[in-house]
Amino acid sequence: MLDSLFAELKKAQAALALANRSQKDGALRSVMKTLEADRAAILRANALDVERARASGMKDALIDRLLLNDKRITEIIQGIDVVVRQDDPVGRVEAGWTLPNGLFIERLTVPLGTVAIIYESRPNVTVDAFCLAYKAGCSILLRGSSAALESNRALVASIKRGLESGGGIPEAVALADSGSREDVDEILSARGKVDVVIPRGGRDLIRRVVDFARVPVIETGEGNCHIYADPTADLQRGVDIVENAKVQKPGACNAVETLLVHAAVADQFLPLVADRLKGRVTLRCCPRSKAAIVAASAAHGGYPGLVLQDATEEDWATEYLDYILAIRVVDSNDEAIEHINRYGTKHSEAILTNDLSASREFEARVDASCVYTNASIRFTDGAQFGFGAELGISTQKFHARGPMGLQALTTIKYRVSGSGQIRE
């Protein structure tokens, strides 16, 4: 059923690839204006989605993801402005050289092509993904959650009006709005029609896409992330970092799920962590970390609200996305790195240390998109990194890794200029 959409997107992309930065930015600025003008209609459409979601018993946390209000629409519009201000990722000369025979070769960045994004119920993703794609010269097929259908229809209609009135190419964006699962299957098998599929959502969606896709996929988001405190860590600073990485937004993929602590500092550090997180975060402990916390708690006459549980093997492999933190004591930096490389999802990993060689070894050996020394891993994010919006955070090594901004939507082309050269 999507075949005519695919054809339209491909044709629109060929035209958009030739647009210059002024034309693309002008069209995006026009979209900012129509979104502003269409605020009331967008909020009305969103209210229908929210009402339907409430009636179907959706959890409050998920309804909050779905909900739009004036402040959020303002943020969405400001997000476009940040992308407009970014350099054009297309038409950069990455390298150029001349062969002995005079042939001149340049490596240029060009748009990747047609992008499809399959995502959950956050309506802001609709606009973020569209504006990154448009700026990168890519057409985009948006396949949002059916829970956000009315919101997405209103947003995409407003975007298309903005492109139309801003001299842009409205056909470069399309919403797959049948609400059926078959859309997803069609996207996943659209070889030659879609250049990349980006699933953005829970683990099950991503696994399903990776398993069934016959088009290139960028895996995103699954984050079983760790913080490791080595014997030289600044413990007061460490407590602030662990708290921030766990509590500031536990449902984010870059939240910490397991704290690893070197045995040499476990007795000092873990009581500080338990005291700071008590009443907010359940701690799932290995026997040694539990013993350290229990001893300190007893010495303090108890930490009110502290919940300690025993960690099992399964905990090391779990992305809780919740107010739960697994804790394990290790005997060496080596053991910490091996734990992370075994259980991690190649997302964001941090060491707390003042030992230069420990930091260097951690950075070199931990296989993750982002390796941190002495900072909260919550910074792994396109906006935080300065990319404007983000399409998601790639946890794969292929094509794009880490927070994906405009660059992830480009590929290269060799331009070869001659004066009659033939090969000997």
Add this chain to the structure above:
Amino acid sequence: MLDSLFAELKKAQAALALANRSQKDGALRSVMKTLEADRAAILRANALDVERARASGMKDALIDRLLLNDKRITEIIQGIDVVVRQDDPVGRVEAGWTLPNGLFIERLTVPLGTVAIIYESRPNVTVDAFCLAYKAGCSILLRGSSAALESNRALVASIKRGLESGGGIPEAVALADSGSREDVDEILSARGKVDVVIPRGGRDLIRRVVDFARVPVIETGEGNCHIYADPTADLQRGVDIVENAKVQKPGACNAVETLLVHAAVADQFLPLVADRLKGRVTLRCCPRSKAAIVAASAAHGGYPGLVLQDATEEDWATEYLDYILAIRVVDSNDEAIEHINRYGTKHSEAILTNDLSASREFEARVDASCVYTNASIRFTDGAQFGFGAELGISTQKFHARGPMGLQALTTIKYRVSGSGQIRE
């Protein structure tokens, strides 16, 4: 059956990722020495393969691909030397910046991981692919054709001895030598064990790999390439380029398969082409190109050895890899570009022109890894481009495009250095 090999390759890769350039180059130089010392044994093993291939009735052209001799072994060894001289693709800082809170972010190149290559009977690919992977810090699983089994065993044994004696990591290279098809199936489903599979061979192999792989794939090699002569083309130079692109190595993926000629120059250009290629290349013509050649031939009293056939729709989509050239007359640059984007395989495409805007438009609108103006497309090649050896020529847009050298075997990692930063 390959599981223990996968585990060994992963472990070796983790160690190789930490090796510095001197260590990697030293190990590769040592491999050059053992290959030199093992010449006689390698040639004996190759003679067994060739004898078996002859007995089984393999075609001469394919036997020539399989055959090693002293000159070819020398070329293989020199190929390693070129890779040794290349810069280390790992550990480059591509970008670095500081956030307003002082967090310092660097984007570094790191090895892609474990690579698997599935290829046909050319034994030089065994060494080329190994040395590129090793220099890029990747381990590699080689799955060559069973026709080259003895040659590959001798080469890999020599490589491993060289790595051993040169202080390298012999476990970073392995040959899947059971000769069974199941090896291929296992490689294609080795998620989490193999970071990329590169099929290098005929269309059928590549299609099969793309269809069944659940690991990332880089498609290579299929080249239905075009040369287009516009009304302003230098026709004498054009004939040299067409001849070179067709005849110098017709079995190469970067050979020309279809010549497109603007109607304004068809009557002048096509007789020159027919005269130059007669007796060597069969011409499959559209009605207008046939008429132009027939008329010129009659005026010349015939071109001896000229073979003209009628082209069908199928010809436009065929990669002949043979002494056959399809020819079509078009009425505009637009029609030429549309023909190429419809039938081409995104490999190498050329325009012959002296019109600047025609050249620019062709370069911008033709969707191919390499777009040429006024040169033979036979230059699309890692060695010609100056990359040393090549892993193949990517015809996809994802991760790597065009001739693949060391850079195609790297990915990135963000290194984030802080002093206690937490997210507000």
